[in-house]
Amino acid sequence: MLDIEPERDAAFATTLAKGLAVLEAFRPDQISMSNLDIARSSGINRPTVARLTYTLEKLGYLKQEKSKYRLSWRALMLVNPLLANLKLLHIARPSMQKLAEDLGGTVSIGTIDGTNFVYLETARVNENIWSSQDLGTAGPLLPTTVGHSLCAQLSEPELAAKLSEMESASPELWEKYSQSFIQGIESCRNRGFSVARGVWIPGTHSAGAPILRDNNFECFAIGCRVPVYRLSLNQIEDEVGPRLKSLADSIRSQLKYIMTAV
Incomplete structure (x- = not known):
């Protein structure tokens, strides 16, 4: 609101x-x-x-x-000018779809909107396994791996301000998720991804990875959510997280090449 x-x-x-x-x-x-x-x-x-x-x-x-x-x-017409020239999405779409099909889940790119994230693109398998995550879908940063991945790209003063904003705006979420949120940020900064098991959407595990912060200081990150029944015991940690980091690295490299060639 x-x-x-x-x-x-x-x-x-x-x-x-x-x-x-x-x-x-x-x-x-x-x-x-x-x-x-x-x-x-x-x-x-x-x-x-x-x-x-x-x-x-x-x-x-x-x-x-x-x-x-x-x-x-x-x-x-209000959103089209924002997305039309976002080269990151054009680069990412094919690989996002491939990963979604391989894992049987959804793969989404998001950005920060206050204390929330908002999805700019989603790829999925052709099944309505759980609530959809499409263009414009928003959710809280605190309990989500895409939230970890986005905020990991903030400077320390920016992160401190964001943490204070989230604590004030959502005290219940803060009490429940602040510790895991900070741990997720550290994981993104140290390993390039974070994971969460059964958080936010029950029955699913998720991973998130930072992509980049653009010249307008906007942060972008990629997240993947997979139903638990499709994953082996440590697959979210051992396979999904590293594959998501690899995809984020590839998107970043391709975008840098395109921008250099222009």
Whole structure:
């Protein structure tokens, strides 16, 4: 949920923030929502939501179907400029798909969004084994290996600030996962990957590896999640983690070559 009413910030456009909060209320498991649904999800009162959905529908960002709304294709115009020139994704896609098929899991690339990560690309086998992890899917940094891998690329002052931000924003997650989160960061820095067993999505093990930090200081990392029943006892540690690190190294090398050749 967006912080739509920051204290004592005269320059902050609250109405714009509320409109964005309405758009962000839609999720893969909530693709069609009434004004009441959006109000409950966003924390904005229902009369304000009704004005905002009316406006967003007139602008083409929402479509109304009876008493409910869904995102319109126009919303893609907001994200397309971000992804269109992200060469990292073009390089990574084939190898991501190959690894997903080999392991029978999902392989995703993500970046940092506050105290969360957001997925920019996902490859998977053709099975709906668990909840999907596609473009725009977000989750908390603290319990996830992709979170370890992203934050491992921060400087020490940046990491200290991020840890403080996460502790303040999610005290329950902090109490449960802060120690393993710091250990995961150390693992990424020392070995090039981290692993987690049965964390965040039950019944799956995961690994994560840092890819790079670009010229805009944005961090990118790759994560892999595999159902437990498809893994032998130490496979996540002995095979999946090293293969993910190797893939991250390959992506980084290819991107460096392309950028040097340009």
